[in-house]
Amino acid sequence: MAKFSLQPTPFLGGFQKDYGTVIIKEITDRAITSLALPLGFEAKAEKAIKTVLKLNLPEVGMSTQSKDGTTALLRLGKDQLFCLKNGENDGYTAHKALADKFGDNIYTTDQSDVWVSLTLSGPDSLRALERVCPIDLHPDRFGVGALARTAMEHLGTIIHRNSVAEYTLMSASSSAGSFLHAIKTSIDNVL
Amino acid sequence: MIIKHPLLGPRDAAEFVYLGDASMIDRPNPNAPDAKEQFYEYGYLRDNPAGEHKELWYHEQGDRSWLVVTRNTITHEVKYVQLARDVARAKGRDR
Numbered sequence: 001m002a003k004f005s006l007q008p009t010p011f012l013g014g015f016q017k018d019y020g021t022v023i024i025k026e027i028t029d030r031a032i033t034s035l036a037l038p039l040g041f042e043a044k045a046e047k048a049i050k051t052v053l054k055l056n057l058p059e060v061g062m063s064t065q066s067k068d069g070t071t072a073l074l075r076l077g078k079d080q081l082f083c084l085k086n087g088e089n090d091g092y093t094a095h096k097a098l099a100d101k102f103g104d105n106i107y108t109t110d111q112s113d114v115w116v117s118l119t120l121s122g123p124d125s126l127r128a129l130e131r132v133c134p135i136d137l138h139p140d141r142f143g144v145g146a147l148a149r150t151a152m153e154h155l156g157t158i159i160h161r162n163s164v165a166e167y168t169l170m171s172a173s174s175s176a177g178s179f180l181h182a183i184k185t186s187i188d189n190v191l
Numbered sequence: 192m193i194i195k196h197p198l199l200g201p202r203d204a205a206e207f208v209y210l211g212d213a214s215m216i217d218r219p220n221p222n223a224p225d226a227k228e229q230f231y232e233y234g235y236l237r238d239n240p241a242g243e244h245k246e247l248w249y250h251e252q253g254d255r256s257w258l259v260v261t262r263n264t265i266t267h268e269v270k271y272v273q274l275a276r277d278v279a280r281a282k283g284r285d286r
Contacts (some may be wrong), residue, residue, distance in 0.1 A: 077255060
């Protein structure tokens with residue numbers, strides 16, 4: 001019988017393009033776990049996050065991360081968060097480690113294969129997003145650490161501001177190619 | 192139309208799905224003696240005001256929250272927006 005050896009590949013093949021003042025890059029080494037705070041037991045869940053991740057629960061629409069940058073917590077809604085493990089390729093193992101530590105205090109789901117993630121960096125990254133993103137990204141309204149779940153070209157998107165001139169965009173991996181096309185078109189329109 | 196989400200700030204109405212009259216929060220007690228009439232009213236009868244109207248909107252392309260939007264049906268002015276869970280809890284519901 002034939003022996004198969006399967007190798008995981010990134011959704012966009014590790015896409016990267018330098019436009020001069022904007023660089024798009026696919027993030028290929030990040031595990032994503034969704035955390036849901038059980039209704040009525042939010043205080044217990046918040047305590048578990050502090051104990052397990054050593055991070056405070058951010059406000060809705062904000063994020064926080066560990067000092068070494070390996071763990072980030074994105075608060076998408078009142079009772080929903082994403083825990084990002086940077087540098088982790090194996091979403092299954094990353095999720096299991098968190099689920100074991102959180103126990104019944106938090107509901108967890110492995111989301112690593114669900115999202116394609118792109119970083120947009122460079123001095124023109126804000127301009128590049130202006131036409132495709134319906135959120136006001138002015139630094140006074142959307143500072144470093146802010147995030148929003150919205151839609152770009154009808155595709156559901158999470159946008160997260162990592163630094164003054166760098167954003168992460170996350171969209172469904174099943175439409176990764178269409179999403180990249182939408183972002184590239186937006187860049188072509190302004191540069 | 193812009194809906195000012197209580198947690199997330201101003202968002203385009205295109206991110207939301209409209210459900211209908213916010214009176215759907217007030218589900219009748221199935222054990223009430225006139226439960227049949229109450230459920231008939233709950234299921235089928237709606238006010239259709241020309242003016243202020245409380246509506247349920249779902250933030251599907253956002254944080255997946257349910258909102259109660261108080262909107263003027265003539266001018267489309269959104270007067271205020273509340274989280275549906277807060278509205279339900281204020282009415283004595285536990286969730």
